[in-house]
Amino acid sequence: MTAAAAASILETVEGQRLNGPAGEPWREWGPYLSERQWGTVREDYSADGDAWAYLPHDHARSRAYRWGEDGLAGFSDKAQHWCLGLALWNERDSILKERLFGLNNAEGNHGEDVKELYFYLDGVPSHAYMRMLYKYPQAAFPYEDLLRENARRGLDDTEYEILDTGVFEDDRYFDVTVEYAKHAVDDIFMRVTVHNRFHQPARLRVLPQVWARNTWSWGGDSRKPSLRLEGEQLLARHPHCSPMQVTAWGPEPCEWLFCNNETNFPKLDGLATPGPFKDGINDYLLGGASTAIARDGGTRAAAHFTLELAGLESKSVYLRFAPAGSVQVSARTLFEQRRAEADEFYAALQQGIADADARNVQRQALAGLLWSKQLYDFDVNRWLDGDPGQPPPPASHAHLRNSHWRHLANCDIVAMPDTWEYPWYASWDLGFQAVALALIDPGFAKHQLLLLVKDRFMHPNGQLPAYEWRFDDANPPVHAWASWRVYQREKALTGQGDLDFLERIFHKLLLNFSWWVNRKDAEGRNLFQGGFLGLDNIALFDRSAPLPPGYTLDQADGTAWVAAYALDLMRIALELARRNPVYVDIAVKFFEHFLYIAGAINRLDNSDAGLWDEQDRFFYDVLHRPDGGNEPLRLRSIVGLMPLFAVQVLEQHEHECLPGLRERLLGFMHHRPDLANLVSRWNEPGQGNRLLLALLRGERTKDLLKRMLDEAEFLCDFGIRSLSRVFAEHPFALQVDGHQLRARYAPADSDSRLYGGNSNWRGPLWMPINYMLIESLREFHRYYADNFSVEYPSGSGYLASLEEVADSLSQRLTRLFLRDEDGRRPSMCAYAQLQADPRDRELLLFHEYFHGDTGRGLGASHQTGWTALVALLLQP
Structure with a gap:
């Protein structure tokens, strides 16, 4: 990025929001509501660990969640004190459309899969403007058809998707565009625009919703928030927030409907408890149950609009959630202004992209990243033991998973891999996400990387949490690589690298690197195992499971990842050494460790076969058998390409300006010429006296x-x-x-x-x-x-x-x-x-x-x- 392009980004209204002193409050509200809270480990208090079965989609509308909220096109504050979302009803469905439907792992012929059409179209990092599109059929949503046909299909068949059902044929559906615009950091406007794609009239119930996350049912703070109708608006009171007001308007006045964000125990468990419950608005609209709702207040409210749309017609409804006493603001003007600011921001970012289609692809990719930020709340210790005042979990619950992660207590905004299928962080996904996010918001990218090394994330032994289904699994160690890339990106954008960030994360990654060396190099041979490493089905057997007794597996990918990790930490240490020469010593140690790994993976002597296969000229995993024999698993996969990742070029100004560095490096190379000759090309300086470190x-x-x-x-x-x-x-x-x-x-x-x-x-x-x-x-x-x-x-004959x-x-x-x-x-x-x-x-x-x-x-x-x-x- 040129200095001029970087300057133009910082000069935009959005750039000033992010980099000014008031930058953080703009992130207080965002698209932090999960697309799926049901079926997650956090909500699973079963005896067998089947999270999908314990809280399925069919229960989601009736059961209050413990650890978070979900909703369609949702928005919330960082703690989900208050949540905004959307409900729709086409007057044919059997349930309100309040959340996205999909199949669980056992129901889909290729695993869990969302069965909806929705698109994240736009957004800016401060979330001052966000936009998404949901496509809603005018016919009854084909829940049973999707379940039945996917159950019928086998592994050799493609998945049966929502478009395959025919409910979108002849354009018999609604395009529902949901936008959010902030007038101020806590003054949120929601606009829902419904476009009838069919050429004949159609009717749709549209219900913008506001509700309080249920925190009062689990022990501790029993104070309840409240939503009360006062005239034509709602007054929202919360024990942890200032009073807020809620207004809604559209082509016709709305009808306010209330219920409580509490479990419908009579329906689910047969217990006689008074309502109204979480599913009250659903039961009132679809079943006519007048006692299922309240008219004056509760902890959940919906502004009920009935839109009559002519063929191809569009109409909009609005909801505003603002501090009590806020003055009137032109919603249309605000949305136009915020969208223009988003256009300005991306125009500055995309100055060098001439093709309009490429600009569209990039903008939607970044919008998806921004919409994927969600509140992740999970206290493993409390989850294992249960909440005071609640029935204790089954005894087996404490031993099913994550019992060694009682220190983990998360309550943070985290970028999710996928808002529906993976509504939980994964450590290596988060590294890639941070690198992409740094393109538009280096501050948030740094925050994400620092999260996983905090003491309430990182295990005391130095391991980073993998993902909630199994925190102690091993994800590839990309954190140092991601930290360096984010540091470089911010330096290019602002002209100054954040050395404090780099130093802070470096010290925690030293612990994590030690964990890899101590736990994943079982015999101290500088050849690493690692297990799963994110590659699921790429191997012959399940690498997450123990091997048969007496077998061990040296992994080409595990070894390559650790080698690359050593080089990334060396690179960071050299950067820190510019400010503090003490880091030269640490850089040299990682240099040495890298070369030991390089020697091991390439070794050709009789003591160890290494992982390079001379016959195929490829890297393979090596299986060690109980009888002492070993053999390469000659399955050519990306596992064998990953040694390419471990490569680092040292520029002359990097290895000559730091006191003692060059002498220390040359001294080691003189002591171990075998390693120098094997991998380093040390004696063949490149252009500009560059020095190459690589596994090959x-x-x-x-x-x-x-x-x-x-x-x-x-x-x-x-x-x-x-x-x-x-x-x-x-x-x-x-x-x-x-x-x-x-x-x-x-x-x-x-x-x-x-x-x-x-x-x-x-x-x-x-x-x-x-x-x-x-x-x-x-x-x-x-x-x-x-x-x-x-x-x-x-084989083409063309040399490149x-x-x-x-x-x-x-x-x-x-x-x-x-x-x-x-x-x-x-x-x-x-x-x-x-x-x-x-x-x-x-x-x-x-x-x-x-x-x-x-x-x-x-x-x-x-x-x-x-x-x-x-x-x-x-x-x-």
């Missing part, structure tokens, strides 16, 4: 890239597949502990449920790994320049520099989302109805992964956690 020498780099860039193996039109295509016709097989294990290339969803319903890495494209491969190629090129070339694609390869791979990845010569987007090819409609062809989804041959989006449909990295690939 030039020859091996070319061998590995020959495989990676072979269209018969990894390379496809849209990037790098996660499994070699050669295993499509000739699956890989291996005998382990008396069992025959097989792996076959499958370009789309997994054909195995061995690792759970949504294990899906047998071939598809995966954005974060592709992004890191591109970064690595650029780093190699920084050293070699144009003196190093490879055939691209392999590594920078050209990186540029081309980047173009292939962005091609997933950009319109092709026929006006279609490959990632959206499953949404033919939308792509064929001029009014919808600009809408995008950012899927979890992509078909290895066609680029079709697969898995979670709003994985703008890591798939938002495409926004960086589009940035010049």
Whole structure:
């Protein structure tokens, strides 16, 4: 980014909000309401740990949540004292549409999956303006059809999606656009615009809602908030907030309906307790139960509008949540102003992007990131033991999961991987998300990275929490890489790097690195295990589960991740050494540790086979058997490409201006010439006296890239597949502990449920790994320049520099989302109805992964956690 472009971003109204002294209060309110609280571990107090069954979708409207709230197109303050959301009823559905519907892990033929059409269209980091679109059928929502047909389909079948049901045919649906605009930090306007897409009249009930999160039922503070009708507006009182007022208006006056955000025990458990309950408004509108609601107050209220819409007509309704006594404001003018400010902000960011379609893709990717911020509240100690005044959980509950994470107490705004399928943080997802978020909000990106190293997140032993289903699983260690990238981004934007942030996170990452070395290098050989490492179905067996007795597995990816981790920490230490030379000592230690790992992964002597396979010229995991034998698992996957990640170029000014650094490095290299000759290229300075640290020498780099860039193996039109295509016709097989294990290339969803319903890495494209491969190629090129070339694609006869390869791979990845010569987007090819409609062809989804041959989006449909990295690939 040029200095002029950075300055123009900071000069926008939004830029001044984020970087001014009042920046943080603007983030007090945001889209922090979860899309799905039901079916989460937090809400599971079962005896068997089946979170999906304990609180299913059918109970969500009737049961008060313990740890958070959910809703359609929701907005809330950071603690969810007050929540705003939307309910809809087309007068044909059996329930109010208050939250997104989807199938749980056992119900979907490829695991859990949201079955709705919604799109995050716009937003700014302060959340002064946000916009999303929800498509709501005019026919009854096909709940039973989706359940029945997906249950019928098998693993070889595609998922049965909402468009397949036919409820959107002939445009018989409503486009419901929800916007939020802040007049002030705590003065929130909500606008709901309904467009009848059908050419004939239709009627829709629209209910903007406001409610208080239930905090009074669980012991501790029993004081209740209240919503009371006073004239034509509501007065909202909360023991932790200033008094607020709620007003609503539209084409016709609204009808205020009230209930309480409390569990309907008579319905769910047969207990006689007085209402009204959480589902009162639903029961009143759909069942005519007049006693299910109150007319004057409660802890949940809805402004009930009945919109009569002519064919193709649009109408809007408004809700305002503001401090009591606020003066009247023109809502239309405010929305126009805030949207213009958002346009100004993105115009400054996208100065170098000439193509309008690319600008649209980037803006929606970033909007998805911003809409994915949610309150994550979870006190594991209290969850395991139960709340005072409530029935204790079953005894087995305390031993099912996370019993060693009693220190974990989260109550923070955290970026989620996906707002419905993954409404909980994952440590490595969060690293990728932070890097993408830093493009528009480095401050929040730093906050996210610092969260996971806080004492109430990080385990006392140094481990970072993986994800709520199993905090003690091992996610790839990308935190140091992400911290460095965020630091660089902020430095480019503001002209000054935040060394205090870098130093603070560095010290905590020292503990985490020690955990990796002590826990994941079982025999102290500098070859690492790691287990799961986020790759689900890429291996022959479930790497989250223990191996059969006597077996161990040295992992190429685990070893590569730790090697890259050492280099990232070395890079950070060198930056900190500019201010404090003490860090030179630490940098040298990580330099040494990296070389020990490099020596181990490449070792060719008789004492250890290493992980490089001379026969195939590829890195493989190595399985050690009880009889002392070992063998490489010759399954060519992205596991064997990950050693490319461990690469770092030291510039001359970095290794010569720091007192004692060069002497210390040369001294170690003199002492261990075997390591120097194996990996470092130390004696061959590049342009500008650059020095290269990498796990691969030039020859091996070319061998590995020959495989990676072979269209018969990894390379496809849209990037790098996660499994070699050669295993499509000739699956890989291996005998382990008396069992025959097989792996076959499958370009789309997994054909195995061995690792759970949504294990899906047998071939598809995966954005974060592709992004890191591109970064690595650029780093190699920084050293070699144009003196190093490879055939691209392999066998084509065309020689390309590594920078050209990186540029081309980047173009292939962005091609997933950009319109092709026929006006279609490959990632959206499953949404033919939308792509064929001029009014919808600009809408995008950012899927979890992509078909290895066609680029079709697969898995979670709003994985703008890591798939938002495409926004960086589009940035010049």
